[in-house]
Amino acid sequence: MVFSSLIFLFQFLPTVLLLYYLSPKRLRNVVLLLASVIFYSWGEPLYIFLMIFASVFDYVNGLLIHRFRHRKQVARIVFFVSLAGNLGLLGFFKYAGFVVDNLNQWFSLNLQAVDLPLPIGLSFYTFQTLSYMIDIYRGKMEPQRNIITFGTYVMMFPQLVAGPIVKYGDIARQLVSRNVTLQRFGQGAKLFIRGLAKKMLLANNLGLLWTSVKATPAEDITVLGAWLGIAAFTLQIYFDFSGYSDMARGLAKMLGFHMKINFNYPYISRSVTDFWRRWHISLGSWFREYVYIPLGGNRVGMNKQLLNLFIVWFLTGLWHGASWNFVVWGLYFGLLVTLEKLFLLKWLNRLPRPVAHLYLLLAVAIGWVFFEFERMETAWAFIGSMIGFAANGWANGQALYDLSTYGLVLALSALCATPLPRKWLLRFTFKHRLIGTAAVPVLYLIALVLSTAYLVAQTYNPFLYFRF
Amino acid sequence: MRRMAQSRSLIGLLLFFYIGAMALANVLTPERSFSDTENRVLEQRPDFSLRTLISGQFTSDYERSASDQVALRNIWVGMKTDLDRAMGKKESNGVFLGKDGYLMERFTSPSDAELEERAQAIRAFDGAVPGLRKVIMLVPTAAALFPEKLPAHVPVGDQLADLKRIGGLLPPNIQVTDAYSALYAERDQPLFYKTDHHWTTKGAYYAYRQLSDQLGIVPQEESSFRIDLATDEFYGSLYSKSGFRRLKPDEISIYRPKQEGPVKVAYVEEGRVTESLYEKDRLNEKDKYAVFLGGNHALIRIVTDGPPEKKLLVIKDSYANSLIPFLTKHYGEIDVVDLRYFTDSLLDLTREREYRDMLILYNIKTFFEDPSILNLSEEAS
Numbered sequence: 001m002v003f004s005s006l007i008f009l010f011q012f013l014p015t016v017l018l019l020y021y022l023s024p025k026r027l028r029n030v031v032l033l034l035a036s037v038i039f040y041s042w043g044e045p046l047y048i049f050l051m052i053f054a055s056v057f058d059y060v061n062g063l064l065i066h067r068f069r070h071r072k073q074v075a076r077i078v079f080f081v082s083l084a085g086n087l088g089l090l091g092f093f094k095y096a097g098f099v100v101d102n103l104n105q106w107f108s109l110n111l112q113a114v115d116l117p118l119p120i121g122l123s124f125y126t127f128q129t130l131s132y133m134i135d136i137y138r139g140k141m142e143p144q145r146n147i148i149t150f151g152t153y154v155m156m157f158p159q160l161v162a163g164p165i166v167k168y169g170d171i172a173r174q175l176v177s178r179n180v181t182l183q184r185f186g187q188g189a190k191l192f193i194r195g196l197a198k199k200m201l202l203a204n205n206l207g208l209l210w211t212s213v214k215a216t217p218a219e220d221i222t223v224l225g226a227w228l229g230i231a232a233f234t235l236q237i238y239f240d241f242s243g244y245s246d247m248a249r250g251l252a253k254m255l256g257f258h259m260k261i262n263f264n265y266p267y268i269s270r271s272v273t274d275f276w277r278r279w280h281i282s283l284g285s286w287f288r289e290y291v292y293i294p295l296g297g298n299r300v301g302m303n304k305q306l307l308n309l310f311i312v313w314f315l316t317g318l319w320h321g322a323s324w325n326f327v328v329w330g331l332y333f334g335l336l337v338t339l340e341k342l343f344l345l346k347w348l349n350r351l352p353r354p355v356a357h358l359y360l361l362l363a364v365a366i367g368w369v370f371f372e373f374e375r376m377e378t379a380w381a382f383i384g385s386m387i388g389f390a391a392n393g394w395a396n397g398q399a400l401y402d403l404s405t406y407g408l409v410l411a412l413s414a415l416c417a418t419p420l421p422r423k424w425l426l427r428f429t430f431k432h433r434l435i436g437t438a439a440v441p442v443l444y445l446i447a448l449v450l451s452t453a454y455l456v457a458q459t460y461n462p463f464l465y466f467r468f
Numbered sequence: 469m470r471r472m473a474q475s476r477s478l479i480g481l482l483l484f485f486y487i488g489a490m491a492l493a494n495v496l497t498p499e500r501s502f503s504d505t506e507n508r509v510l511e512q513r514p515d516f517s518l519r520t521l522i523s524g525q526f527t528s529d530y531e532r533s534a535s536d537q538v539a540l541r542n543i544w545v546g547m548k549t550d551l552d553r554a555m556g557k558k559e560s561n562g563v564f565l566g567k568d569g570y571l572m573e574r575f576t577s578p579s580d581a582e583l584e585e586r587a588q589a590i591r592a593f594d595g596a597v598p599g600l601r602k603v604i605m606l607v608p609t610a611a612a613l614f615p616e617k618l619p620a621h622v623p624v625g626d627q628l629a630d631l632k633r634i635g636g637l638l639p640p641n642i643q644v645t646d647a648y649s650a651l652y653a654e655r656d657q658p659l660f661y662k663t664d665h666h667w668t669t670k671g672a673y674y675a676y677r678q679l680s681d682q683l684g685i686v687p688q689e690e691s692s693f694r695i696d697l698a699t700d701e702f703y704g705s706l707y708s709k710s711g712f713r714r715l716k717p718d719e720i721s722i723y724r725p726k727q728e729g730p731v732k733v734a735y736v737e738e739g740r741v742t743e744s745l746y747e748k749d750r751l752n753e754k755d756k757y758a759v760f761l762g763g764n765h766a767l768i769r770i771v772t773d774g775p776p777e778k779k780l781l782v783i784k785d786s787y788a789n790s791l792i793p794f795l796t797k798h799y800g801e802i803d804v805v806d807l808r809y810f811t812d813s814l815l816d817l818t819r820e821r822e823y824r825d826m827l828i829l830y831n832i833k834t835f836f837e838d839p840s841i842l843n844l845s846e847e848a849s
Contacts, residue, residue, distance in 0.1 A: 005531065011494075045522050182477045186475075186479045186480030188480070189482070189484070409556070440479070441478045444482065444483075445486070454551075455544075456538055456541060457711065
């Protein structure tokens with residue numbers, strides 16, 4: 001199930017909220033766990049067993065590692081078994097086809113890969129359980145003895161499908177006891193509505209433009225068309241992903257959990273280093289804590305440090321998908337971060353702010369080209385169109401039409417990617433207390449209603465009788 | 469701070485009651501089986517079975533029925549297209565919202581291969597029945613005739629050029645009627661419906677006049693008809709397809725000769741015979757354009773009090789439906805074949821009925837996008 005669907009919004013969510021709040025506190029985890037199982041199995045009626053297996057596997061391993069914490073050898077064996085199990089799942093379902101394809105190509109083999117669909121959320125929940133296992137192995141935490149509570153942590157439906165990646169330690173106490181007030185529930189509702197509107201009103205509309213530009217043959221794209229397209233995608237992926245995170249955090253909050261912020265206006269950064277502290281924060285901090293620092297982090301020699309950076313960014317890219325273009329995308333950012341570390345950041349700090357902003361936006365937008373085009377040649381051809389190497393000139397009717405129809409959406413989206421609208425709203429409510437108190441809920445209600453309209457209209461599918 | 473807390477709590481309550489109310493409304497809205505607006509059967513709640521659950525069929529059907537059956541469905545869709553319009557969007561589902569309430573479709577020029585394929589089919593048929601006089605008319609779309617009504621910068625394919633391209637590929641004995649110029653000369657008139665992709669009866673009339681030269685007939689004056697308003701509540705195909713609202717409906721008029729002779733219209737496959745070219749019942753339905761000859765049928769045989777030795781074969785799409793009534797005075801028998809439905813041998817039919825003339829009449833978009841015209845060559849080979 002996805003959040004932006006009619007059955008989630010008008011069947012699943014009201015039912016779950018009602019049952020959750022009507023049941024006594026000690027049963028709420030059970031309700032949440034059952035709801036999550038239904039949520040997941042709705043789209044994946046078979047892979048749910050994979051996830052249940054993974055949860056039980058990690059639950060047992062966690063207990064074992066803790067039990068043998070004084071017998072390091074045993075604990076280490078269990079730890080590595082569990083590591084191999086989790087990474088094995090991820091490797092088998094996500095990367096097997098990719099590895100086989102590459103082996104075939106490098107060694108002219110003819111191996112057959114089992115072509116299985118990727119289980120939804122696999123990349124997210126294995127990272128959660130990995131963090132759990134590593135922290136217990138390091139002796140940083142006690143394992144969870146209650147399997148329901150543990151299951152609730154792994155499978156909790158708000159963050160199950162697309163994050164944020166929640167570390168067990170961040171949420172351990174809330175899993176046992178949490179306080180909900182109407183005010184907190186309302187805070188969650190606000191986040192959820194904001195996320196839904198980002199997805200339905202902005203991301204999906206921007207996606208239409210990008211899809212049409214992406215489908216245009218390279219020789220027909222003009223400079224203006226290419227820039228409009230990549231601007232649309234840059235905004236689309238932000239609103240799509242951060243919208244989903246907002247919905248997840250909002251739902252969690254409505255259920256009494258507090259999850260850390262996952263996107264913090266990444267596009268207002270003035271360096272790539274800063275960008276990655278604001279973009280998909282839970283993933284970046286996961287890699288820092290469980291890969292970069294264990295490898296030695298900054299406290300090793302320059303060569304080792306560069307190697308560490310390479311590993312982290314290689315993996316960050318690969319995590320986004322089993323294809324080389326994601327690796328290129330990751331390493332591209334790794335390179336920029338390294339350059340910034342070495343000298344670029346100092347320069348950037350001395351430059352006028354708008355120049356630094358421009359640098360960051362360009363760097364990210366070009367990154368998205370590699371993210372979006374699986375083949376290198378097409379990515380380079382697109383960048384060629386952006387800088388005017390393509391034969392089709394600056395602009396044509398199609399590009400002007402796109403500009404005239406999507407100009408407002410693009411401008412509005414760009415504005416919403418900055419904290420300005422929030423600031424203005426805050427200032428307004430501060431100045432006009434009474435109207436402000438009423439205006440904000442009205443605004444959110446409008447966003448909710450319009451999002452519903454888009455949700456319903458998505459399935460508007462007139463039968464075109466006049467053709468036949 | 470206190471006010472902020474109040475406003476937050478209020479939003480929490482709003483969300484909760486909103487989704488609750490929608491859930492309730494969905495339960496209370498009775499299941500509908502058909503949507504007039506979308507002209508399709510709506511998905512019903514599926515029966516549960518373990519097999520369909522495991523295959524994923526159950527959940528996807530359930531989800532489809534949940535959205536098909538959602539309360540106030542049409543209102544939500546209208547709200548969405550209204551918001552789209554407010555945001556500057558001028559296109560929905562491949563339909564442009566033009567000036568003065570004109571809805572127009574996108575047209576993409578055919579490739580050389582597509583052109584050649586079609587020309588080849590016609591040539592093959594021509595070779596198989598050489599004695600028959602053949603006239604072809606491809607009607608441009610509203611977007612080509614009224615490009616100024618389109619939103620700014622919409623790329624329009626050059627339909628005039630495409631018509632010339634196909635004309636150049638046909639043998640000289642096949643006459644190409646220039647519907648483009650005929651309609652262009654009258655472009656201050658309402659030649660096309662605004663909410664439908666068809667031409668109006670007036671548009672069809674001008675095309676008929678243009679045809680007369682090649683068919684060797686003397687066209688009837690427009691003044692020899694009584695123009696009846698059949699309906700002024702016609703919301704056509706483009707209205708449905710786009711989902712745009714707040715547009716004025718179209719009028720459909722019927723041209724009746726002041727001296728009207730008897731006709732017999734046989735819907736051959738259906739085995740139904742009527743005495744009118746118009747199916748008035750269809751005016752109560754969604755697709756009111758079907759008032760002309762009851763929409764599209766595999767074979768319609770029209771017998772009139774025109775000269776009995778003059779027989780005409782029309783190979784056509786729905787554009788012909790409103791033009792054919794003008795031809796009834798000139799031909800004693802008109803056979804109307806829609807290749808999208810007609811499955812018998814067209815060659816056999818041609819030889820058996822001994823037609824004198826053959827008219828291929830299509831809208832340019834259907835002609836290039838629908839492959840049925842290619843059946844002509846399958847016939848001949």
